[in-house]
Amino acid sequence: MHAKKSYGQHFLKHDSIAQRIAESLERAEETGLVLEVGPGMGMLTKHLLNNTNYETWAVEADKDMVAYLEQHYPILHGRLLDMDFLNFRPNRFLGDRQFCLIGNFPYNISTQILFKMLDHREQIPEMVGMFQKEVADRVVAPPGSKTYGITSVILQAFYNCKHLFNVEPGSFNPPPKVMSAVIRLQRKDGFVLPCDEQRFRTMIKTAFNQRRKMLRNTLKPFFSQDELMSDPYFEQRPEVLGWEAFAELAARSKPT
Numbered sequence: 081m082h083a084k085k086s087y088g089q090h091f092l093k094h095d096s097i098a099q100r101i102a103e104s105l106e107r108a109e110e111t112g113l114v115l116e117v118g119p120g121m122g123m124l125t126k127h128l129l130n131n132t133n134y135e136t137w138a139v140e141a142d143k144d145m146v147a148y149l150e151q152h153y154p155i156l157h158g159r160l161l162d163m164d165f166l167n168f169r170p171n172r173f174l175g176d177r178q179f180c181l182i183g184n185f186p187y188n189i190s191t192q193i194l195f196k197m198l199d200h201r202e203q204i205p206e207m208v209g210m211f212q213k214e215v216a217d218r219v220v221a222p223p224g225s226k227t228y229g230i231t232s233v234i235l236q237a238f239y240n241c242k243h244l245f246n247v248e249p250g251s252f253n254p255p256p257k258v259m260s261a262v263i264r265l266q267r268k269d270g271f272v273l274p275c276d277e278q279r280f281r282t283m284i285k286t287a288f289n290q291r292r293k294m295l296r297n298t299l300k301p302f303f304s305q306d307e308l309m310s311d312p313y314f315e316q317r318p319e320v321l322g323w324e325a326f327a328e329l330a331a332r333s334k335p336t
Contacts, residue, residue, distance in 0.1 A: 090252040092123045092184055092210075097251055101182070101262055102127035104244055107206040108180045109133040115174075117165045117183035117193065117209075120145055122153055124184060129155060137174070139165045166192055170203050181207040187256065190215050191231060197265075201238055205267040213246060216261035223322045230288045234281060237273060237323035239265040275331035283330050287318035302333035 092098055101124055108114050108131070116138040119125040128136040137159040140146050146162045153160075161173065166189065170179070181204050185193050190211050197204050211219075214227070220241045221228040235241060244262045249255040273280060287298045296314040308314050 090184075090187070090254060090256050091120055092247075092251060093253050094251050095123065097247060098124045099127050100245070101184070101208060101210065102131070104208045104262065104264055105180050105182060105206060106264070107266065111178040111180055111205060113137070113174065113177055113179040115139065115179050115181055117181065118186050119149060120184070122149055124182070125149070125153060125156075128182070129153065134180075135159070137161070137179075139163060139168055141165070166196055168196075170200050174203070176203065178203055178205055180205065182209060184210040187212045187215075187258075194219065194231065194235060198235065198238060201267055205269065207239075207265045208244075208262065210247065210260055210262050212256070213259040213261040216243060216263045219263055219265070224320050228319050229291070230284055233284050233288075233321075233323045233326055235265065237280070237327065238271065239267050241265050273327060275327050279333065280327055280330040283333065284318075284326050287326075291318055293317070299329070299333075302329070304334065 105114065112134050114128055114134050114136050116125055116128060116136065119138045119140055120142075125136070125138060136156070138149070138156060139161045140149065141162075141164040143162060146160065149156060149160055161168070170177075181197055183193075190209075193209075197207055215231075217227045218229060218231050219235055220243045221232045242264050244264055247260040247262065249257070249259065252260075283299065283302060286301065287295060290298050294315050294317060296308045298318070299314065300308065303314075
């Protein structure tokens, strides 16, 4: 079996790293269900299957890998889905069950996977994943850092995000040209965003699309000119604001 560029595949070679990723789940036994994205040849899958305190499902888009997994992991029969995770509908296969998400995620769609998780956050209390380090850094970045941006703000509003460990390129076959990192996101249970979510997201994207400009210049669609000019709050740039500040701004912004 060979990795395919079209699927962004890089197979993990070291069993100890796969085991460490599997053991990084903290809420799997609580939910009783884990969904692995892109299991490939099953390096991580076997460690998940070894834990009988939860049920393991997998989603794999590469038909060759599906055939391999069916042959080598027959225990997955009925729980191995031959499809792209971006097309996955949790309620179709899992009903309303809570589940943890895990994977050595394809780097070419890693940000899309994060936002897919966010869209189904009512069913996903935890995610542990391997990402390109640049993406992982962006997720966990605090306000004021160079990597802090749209992804950071939106995800941190709903999940507590933590960097776990880095993984060298040589740990994969073929080795990627970048460092990788494993992160864990845990949902803020009971959290309710104190503003309209769509407005919250739109405001963040609008501000960060011109991140070097003051909010006074970027948030004109949301506030009156008098408010923008009189309130010193708008003299700040978006990268210094936490999600709480954006939520407060979204809550008091004018209708558009």
